[in-house]
Amino acid sequence: MIAVKKTANMKPVFAKILEDIENQVFCTRITDGPYFATEFHFHKECQINYVLESEGKRIIGDSVGHFTSDELTLLGSDLPHVWYNDRDYAKSITLFFDPDRVLSILSQFGPACKFETLFKAAKRGIKYSGTTKTAISKLLLDIPGQEGITKIISLLNILEILTQAENVEFLASNGYTNSYHAKDNDRVDRVFKFVFSNFAGDIQLEEAAAIANMHKHAFCRYFKERTRRTFVQFVNEVRIGHACKLIAEGETNVSSLAYDCGYNSLSNFNKFFRKIKGMSPRNYMNELNG
DNA sequence: TTTAAGAGAGGTTTGATCCT
DNA sequence: AGGATCAAACCTCTCTTAAA
Numbered sequence: 001m002i003a004v005k006k007t008a009n010m011k012p013v014f015a016k017i018l019e020d021i022e023n024q025v026f027c028t029r030i031t032d033g034p035y036f037a038t039e040f041h042f043h044k045e046c047q048i049n050y051v052l053e054s055e056g057k058r059i060i061g062d063s064v065g066h067f068t069s070d071e072l073t074l075l076g077s078d079l080p081h082v083w084y085n086d087r088d089y090a091k092s093i094t095l096f097f098d099p100d101r102v103l104s105i106l107s108q109f110g111p112a113c114k115f116e117t118l119f120k121a122a123k124r125g126i127k128y129s130g131t132t133k134t135a136i137s138k139l140l141l142d143i144p145g146q147e148g149i150t151k152i153i154s155l156l157n158i159l160e161i162l163t164q165a166e167n168v169e170f171l172a173s174n175g176y177t178n179s180y181h182a183k184d185n186d187r188v189d190r191v192f193k194f195v196f197s198n199f200a201g202d203i204q205l206e207e208a209a210a211i212a213n214m215h216k217h218a219f220c221r222y223f224k225e226r227t228r229r230t231f232v233q234f235v236n237e238v239r240i241g242h243a244c245k246l247i248a249e250g251e252t253n254v255s256s257l258a259y260d261c262g263y264n265s266l267s268n269f270n271k272f273f274r275k276i277k278g279m280s281p282r283n284y285m286n287e288l289n290g
Numbered sequence: 291t292t293t294a295a296g297a298g299a300g301g302t303t304t305g306a307t308c309c310t
Numbered sequence: 311a312g313g314a315t316c317a318a319a320c321c322t323c324t325c326t327t328a329a330a
Contacts (some may be wrong), residue, residue: 205302218313220303232302232322254292265324270293272322280293293330302321309314 025105026097026155028143036090040082040189042178046122048095048158049073049083050137056085057196057238060125061172062228064237066245072133073171074162076122078178082189084196093140097155106156114163125171132165173228180226187212188226199238200262205231239263240276247285254281 031037040059055068060081067083075081077099083090099119106112128136139158143151180188190211195203208231209219223231239261251257258269273281 215314217303217315222313224303230303230321236322263323266292267294267325268323274293282292291330294328296326298325299323300321301323302319304319305317307315310312 025101025152026095028093028095028140030144031090031092031094033090034088035085036083036092038082039185040080040192041185042078042080042180042182044077044098045096046077046099046119047075047097048136048140048162049075050093050140051083052091052093054083054085054087054090054092056083056087057241058083059192061176061178063125063171063173064234064241065171066241070133070137072128072136074118074122074126074128076119076125079123079125079172080178080180081125082192084193086196093144095140095143095155095158102155102159115159118159118163121170123172124174124176126165127169127171128162128165129169130167132161132168135161179228184226191223195235195238199235199242200260203235203262235262236272237276240273243269243273243281244277244284247281247288252285257281 036054049072051067051069051071053069055066058065058067058081060073060075061079083092103112103115103119106115136158139154139161143154146154191208194208194211205219206216208223209216212219212222214222220231223229223234227234229237243257243261246257246260251260254269255266258266261269263269263272270280273279273284277284279287
């Protein structure tokens, strides 16, 4: 279901980007392969991410969501994130920049308050749509072929457009603060991958705890501390999120939806669907499809 | 076919405490 | 700080039943 492949060079790839940015105001990275080559992580640099082709699940801060091709997001400093594709291809372009450095440059030309505000808002992760998305994605894709000052102008253009965007969607919850530590990344990534790969079947707490190398009691506490939700809540959010994706793709049978998402009883599926979405599955279908 | 409520069993989460 | 252990509280999960 989810591509859970892993290569030995994942970390060096990311470390290289951070090295590159040491010497520049910003840098871009193009991913074009069977999967997104980073694990769950966070860093000081902001990033603008445009998914060209792929779909799957993503975690940004405390949000668990589904992404598809043509998705544009801005992630602020220290916001934990990961994209797990469940297709065998992943194509995206990402622009990394150090917000402090960008602000210090911009402030030499006048007040940079609106950019400061943007970077602060980005700590929740922002998803863009409409004309903003169209304009930014085009500018982003042009950057790799540009040099020197033209490149800088593109970045400034992008940031300017982002400050003017309307109807944006915030991803992490209001007031979200990162409670992960850098050393959590591996462990948490293993657990997330486990859930995303197995949510359609049975998932036992003890198995997840073992994957995290912890006793189940310690794991419960650890998981809640980092994700702000219990392990069972997380699994249900992933399952109901998947149900919504299937509904969006045209599934009309509530019963098969329940079993496809890992529920062994219709009654339990209905219960959690209502709890998470605030309405019954049938209502949700009607609202979505008119 | 779908939704919802209730009950019992058993799984999950949490508080307190101890250990490293 | 972070994890282990135990006990107790809390909550899911599944099944049943009934109704829309």
